[in-house]
Amino acid sequence: MELLLPLLAATLIGAGVFLVLSRALIRLILGLSLISYGANLSILLAGAGVARDAPPLLDLAGPHNDPLPQALILTAIVIGFGTTALLLVLAVRAYQATGTDHVQELVERPDPMEPPEVFADPEHPSVSPEIGPAREGPR
């Protein structure tokens, strides 16, 4: 059993969590980066610990390291980059549209999908008084 690398992964993730809970968008994005470093390291450690065998290149003499976690992590690194890029551009757009990078303020902006205030129904109380031959009648 080995303790330093698990500690390292745990620290990365813990620091990432702390940053994600912050209020500034940039910190949130950087926090997610830290979490993904920690997660990648965790996958590599899981089930193996510190690998002392040769890299999974068949040209080298065995025994070799487990190649599967490495393949999984490779995918994760690339996808992580995609996530970061998208988040960054979203942050830029959100800041341009709202003038704030405060996470909570962004959340509390009013929903652009408001319910319609104009009603189609001729019998709706908000519509009725304006229409009909009884327009001039008592209300």
Added chain:
Amino acid sequence: MNPERLLLLTVLVPLFSAALAPFLGGGLRARAGWLLAAAFAPGIGLLALAPQARQGRPVEAALAWVPSIDLELAFRADGFSLMFALITSAVGFLILLYAASYLGPGERHGRFYSHLLLFGSAMLGLVLADNLVALLVFWELTSISSFLLIGFWGSRKPSQDGALKALVITALGGLALLAAVVLLALAGGSGRLSGLDAEVLRSSPVFVPAVVLLVIAAFAKSAQVPFHLWLPTAMEAPTPVSAYLHSATMVKAGVVLIAKFGFLLQGTPFTTIILFFGLATLFWGGYLALRQDDLKALLAYSTVSQLGLMMALYGSGHAFAATVHLVNHAAFKAALFLVVGIVDHKAGSRSISALGGLARRLPVTAALAIPAALSMAALPPFGGFISKELFYEGMLHEGLVPIVLALTGSILTFAYSLRFLTVFFGPYRCQNPNVHEARFPFWLPLTPLVAAVLAFGLVPWQDTVAGWFTGLAAPSLGYQGAPLALWHGPSLTLALSVLTWLLGLALFSICAPFNRLQRALTPPWNVNTLYYGSLEALERLAQGVTALTQGASFATHLRFIWLAVAFIGASVLWRFLPVGVEPVPLEVSAVALLILGGVAGVLAAQTRLSALIFTSLAGFGSTLIFVVLRAPDLALTQLLIETVTVILFLSVFRFLPLLTRYSRSRAVAGLDAVIATAVAATVFTLLVAVQTPVAPRIRDFFLENSLPLGGGKNVVNVILVDFRGYDTLGEITVLGIVAVTVIALLRLRAGGKPTVEGSGREDRETT
């Protein structure tokens, strides 16, 4: 052509034409309607099956749908279904011809025709379906296409409101039908309408709930009180749609449902319930129709009222009278809607108070409107008179209250029918000085409808079109088609008719003061306020539940999630702690120091540049870890990605504000630190626990097969492009989508609000 194939084509040809319509609509614009009308040719060709249906020998056809669960798309053209399918096809044919003149040059023609044909197909499927599941699917399809068509001018708020309301209410009915269909199929022992056994069903414990649900579905679809509120709102649709869906066909689906399931209802108290709901709808629809100023709204409430009449007749078992009126109503109401479309088009208004004397400028339209409106008013010699007589005859059997309600409803009908015609008579009044008659392709589609109105009244004999048509449904609904006639000799029903005309005329003459009285009597609430109120309440409830379960703020929401991670992890993992500590290679300790320094730096960073640098320090540190842990591919990838990420961050910093230190209060920061530590502790425990292998490794499979199966010596690469190739394909797709999204978002900048603050601060920071 063999009958089975014709039956299938009736439903399928409009469906495929709907797929074709967008292309035709793009090229031919509005004129595509003339071509697409041919999609209803197989439906009109169903006439060929009529002799067979009259003898009570329905044609059946089925397509395999989901063979593994014995589900098939079964159609059955019995007399009643055939009759309604003929109406749907014929009116659909005329509506498409009409739409070619109605739609302006700037509309989205392809979309309009496509949705209209989709509806046509769904409606034909609905009436012809024998399989209960198919019935439900087509029923829902009519709701959806109705939603799309009402919202055709979707940029307008009233259209959105109308489309949503129609969907919410008819979809509620659809849910009820779903439950009803399941119960009926289970209790009746057959998934086919024609296979249901009334005796078995009535003795089943689920009979009452099933029928209640069925009736709710029918009421919601056919706009019976208290579900009537969606139909007038649906008038936001283009007028051809209102004529087709919301008067002649779709809204009758509920009535059709009650007619088809009528064999279950006979002799149960449900007949009385449906009778009174129908009569209440007849009265209330007429009462509201009388005070409308918009011609289309008047027709909409009139449709509500007339649907009530049909519902009352089918519900109480007077299927013959109901069928006669159903046919009459389809003809005169579709014609009246199309008249309104022409008036709206030419005069630029649908307001009764703003229009008058149009007969002089629109002589053909007026000549077509008058028979249709008088048929609605139930005057001889038009078809409406005959069905109103039959209606009175039926209600006389039901007792005093029904006949009084029927009489009142009919008086209101008479009065609003005359009010409809006032736009054509009297002194000329119109905002638009240049009103002139429509060209003939516009009014031509009305002529067959008006001809039907006249034929139903003038030649109602058994061997002519009217008698033939209603006789068609006789075997399937189990009535004896009595001879139709204008003159039965002096009778109680005739006296009631004369009374209707006299009182209706009197009501019409005091229409204006009566409208004022109606207005004065209007309470401040109605079903509409209930509808909007409950929508609001639902929204508030959803917001409340969300606030309660997902935290009032974004950060709180996250805190709950992280806490859950920490607690669940820790509560399970402490049992798996192994013992014994191995020494760490020296190089690992050095790299670990680098990463820990990076982490500490990010946490303490005051500027975004330093935060970025410290983060990438941790990132490059993980690159080194990968080297140490003998994962060269990972190290290379991480190095590359880390570099690109830093460039990306630096390039967008120009558009972002400085790293503001939104101060967390000491307590909140402490809480966050505790949460972060708890999560870290869980991760640590987890990693320590899983270092002992628990399952046989699959490592050897990949190492052994990489070269023979994948042809590569770099096993990681072979896994990515070969063993898990589809996964990599998915990953590439994700990246492609991200790239497109990023470009789209950045493009938006041009239209958005450009802020220069970010770039200004950036200069100060870097210098």
